Amino acid sequence: MKSTLTNNKAKKKIIADMIRVNQAGEFGAQKIYEGQLEVFKDDKIIQKMASQEKIHLDTFNKILIERGIRPTALSPLWSVGGYLLGLTTALIDRKAAMACTVAVEEVIEEHYKEQQNNLKHDNTEKELIKIIKKFREEEIEHKNTALEHNAQDAKGYYLMTKGIKKITKLAIFLSKKI
Ligand SMILES: [Fe+2]
Numbered sequence: 556m557k558s559t560l561t562n563n564k565a566k567k568k569i570i571a572d573m574i575r576v577n578q579a580g581e582f583g584a585q586k587i588y589e590g591q592l593e594v595f596k597d598d599k600i601i602q603k604m605a606s607q608e609k610i611h612l613d614t615f616n617k618i619l620i621e622r623g624i625r626p627t628a629l630s631p632l633w634s635v636g637g638y639l640l641g642l643t644t645a646l647i648d649r650k651a652a653m654a655c656t657v658a659v660e661e662v663i664e665e666h667y668k669e670q671q672n673n674l675k676h677d678n679t680e681k682e683l684i685k686i687i688k689k690f691r692e693e694e695i696e697h698k699n700t701a702l703e704h705n706a707q708d709a710k711g712y713y714l715m716t717k718g719i720k721k722i723t724k725l726a727i728f729l730s731k732k733i
Pocket residue numbers: 581584607608611690694
């Protein structure tokens with residue numbers, strides 16, 4: 556009995572950490588697109604991705620509140636960091652903005668995939684699994700859209716995406732804990 560209780564508590568914490576990091580990630584993503592739209596105001600492609608990110612963020616905001624999970628304390632950092640990342644890459648040019656999207660979405664997509672694998676056998680979290688699956692598909696779509704829009708032709712593509720992926724992974728790591 557005691558071990559079941561401990562297991563439940565441990566599981567609850569794992570899922571709380573997952574939702575916290577997802578909310579933080581979607582918050583950061585929305586800020587990145589906000590920064591990009593500062594430069595490419597009427598860009599329908601970026602607008603569409605941003606509107607999907609808004610739904611992702613709203614969904615995780617709702618789940619966070621429903622379950623009484625504390626948000627990451629690093630929100631102010633992701634707010635400024637995400638916005639500046641979106642803005643500065645967009646200021647280079649549209650291809651650089653797209654390269655940024657490729658890098659971020661690739662990390663987020665892998666992150667969601669990992670969560671899907673971890674939750675696979677959890678019958679009590681079917682709704683959450685469905686949400687993660689849907690969002691992951693949309694992140695892949697964003698990555699592919701950015702690739703179709705010449706992300707790989709951005710100057711210094713390899714180094715830029717490598718750097719942005721590192722930052723994104725660090726942000727994920729920190730948001731799980733802090
Ligand atoms: Fe998203």
